[in-house]
Amino acid sequence: MNIERIIFLVAFGLTAIWFGWRVFMTKSMIRSALSLLASMAAIGLLFLVMQAEFLGVLQLMMMATEMTIMAIFMMMFMMDPGGMGNMDMSHQKKASFLFALLTGLCFALVAVLHPWRLSMEIVPSPARQNHDLGIELMQRSMMIFETAGTSILVAMIAAVATALTFKSIKNQ
Amino acid sequence: MTELIIVLVIAAVLFGLGVYGALNQTNLVMIMMGIELMLGAAMLNLVAFWFYLHPNTFSIQMFVLVVMTVMALEATVGFAIATQRFRTKGSVEVEEAAELKE
Numbered sequence: 383m384n385i386e387r388i389i390f391l392v393a394f395g396l397t398a399i400w401f402g403w404r405v406f407m408t409k410s411m412i413r414s415a416l417s418l419l420a421s422m423a424a425i426g427l428l429f430l431v432m433q434a435e436f437l438g439v440l441q442l443m444m445m446a447t448e449m450t451i452m453a454i455f456m457m458m459f460m461m462d463p464g465g466m467g468n469m470d471m472s473h474q475k476k477a478s479f480l481f482a483l484l485t486g487l488c489f490a491l492v493a494v495l496h497p498w499r500l501s502m503e504i505v506p507s508p509a510r511q512n513h514d515l516g517i518e519l520m521q522r523s524m525m526i527f528e529t530a531g532t533s534i535l536v537a538m539i540a541a542v543a544t545a546l547t548f549k550s551i552k553n554q
Numbered sequence: 555m556t557e558l559i560i561v562l563v564i565a566a567v568l569f570g571l572g573v574y575g576a577l578n579q580t581n582l583v584m585i586m587m588g589i590e591l592m593l594g595a596a597m598l599n600l601v602a603f604w605f606y607l608h609p610n611t612f613s614i615q616m617f618v619l620v621v622m623t624v625m626a627l628e629a630t631v632g633f634a635i636a637t638q639r640f641r642t643k644g645s646v647e648v649e650e651a652a653e654l655k656e
Contacts, residue, residue: 388557395564402571402591406578418587421568425594428561432605437618441597444622448590448629455633456583459646471580473649478577486570493562498555498607505609518612519619527616530623537627541634547641 390431398424409468411456419449435508436515561602569595582639582646586632593625 401421405414422445429438462469506514519527568591575588597618604614636646643650 383556388560391557391560391564395560398594399564399567399571402568405587405591406571406575406584411583414584414587418590421591422594425568425598428564428598429601432561432601434601434605434615434618437597437601437615440619440622444626448626451633452583452587452629455636459583459636459640460581461645471584471647472578473580475578478574481577482570482574485573486566489566489569490563493559493566498558500555500558501607501609503609505605511612511615514610514612515615518616523613523616526620530620533627534623537630541630544631544634545637547638 387431391428394424394427394431397421398428406472409462411460411462412453415449415453415456418452419445422449433505433508434511436512558602558606561606562599565595565598565602568592568598580647580649582632582636582648585648586629589628590625593621593628597621 398421401417401424404417405421408414408417423442426438426441426445429435429441572588572591572593572595575591576585577588579585579588600614600618600621604611604618608614639646639651
């Protein structure tokens with residue numbers, strides 16, 4: 383057991399949970415987006431604590447841009463982005479709280495009760511990890527990786543087609 | 555084993571928070587935030603499984619990359635739907651989108 387690692391795991395984990403909670407508890411939409419950014423950054427730091435350096439850095443970079451874009455969209459679409467009007471934008475509070483509690487509890491119980499068999503293998507160095515991940519992506523999992531690329535293309539086309547206003551539809 | 559359980563419990567709590575947000579919020583962008591939180595928890599689980607159970611199996615890291623892609627795609631398509639909805643109805647509140655089920 384590595385005490386230092388446990389301390390960092392708990393610290394970053396609690397940070398992620400706290401900011402994840404703040405996302406839905408604040409009235410200001412910009413604070414929500416920035417809280418989600420902080421939560422995702424804490425998850426990225428957890429990746430770094432678990433020595434997945436490439437994934438950790440990738441998570442930090444991707445979430446920084448994604449949440450900034452999300453904040454901009456929030457400003458565009460919300461009636462009250464600053465939360466000054468104190469509008470209530472929630473529904474079915476009790477049911478969603480109960481369902482979320484049940485889901486989280488089930489997963490936590492599985493995590494605690496399952497007899498995990500830890501690996502005795504040594505975790506490869508970051509350079510070795512990058513090399514091996516590259517080999518994995520270009521050999522055995524190439525089709526899956528390419529499918530992800532194609533999905534991005536399809537999503538881009540679908541997003542543009544959905545967001546456009548077509549004249550023929552407008553005239554009807 | 556304690557470390558793995560700590561990470562998995564953190565991920566379970568984050569997933570629960572995501573479920574709460576997705577069910578509780580009425581705004582489309584806020585619902586997407588809940589889904590992002592759930593996917594973040596899934597990625598945390600995957601990295602924990604890689605680190606503690608199979609450190610030499612890189613298909614798990616590849617799967618994290620796929621989940622990250624799904625996160626970006628969900629945001630892309632979600633924002634496109636939000637943009638269209640805002641253009642036609644002037645609001646992205648899901649409470650006002652009941653006619654979609656008709």
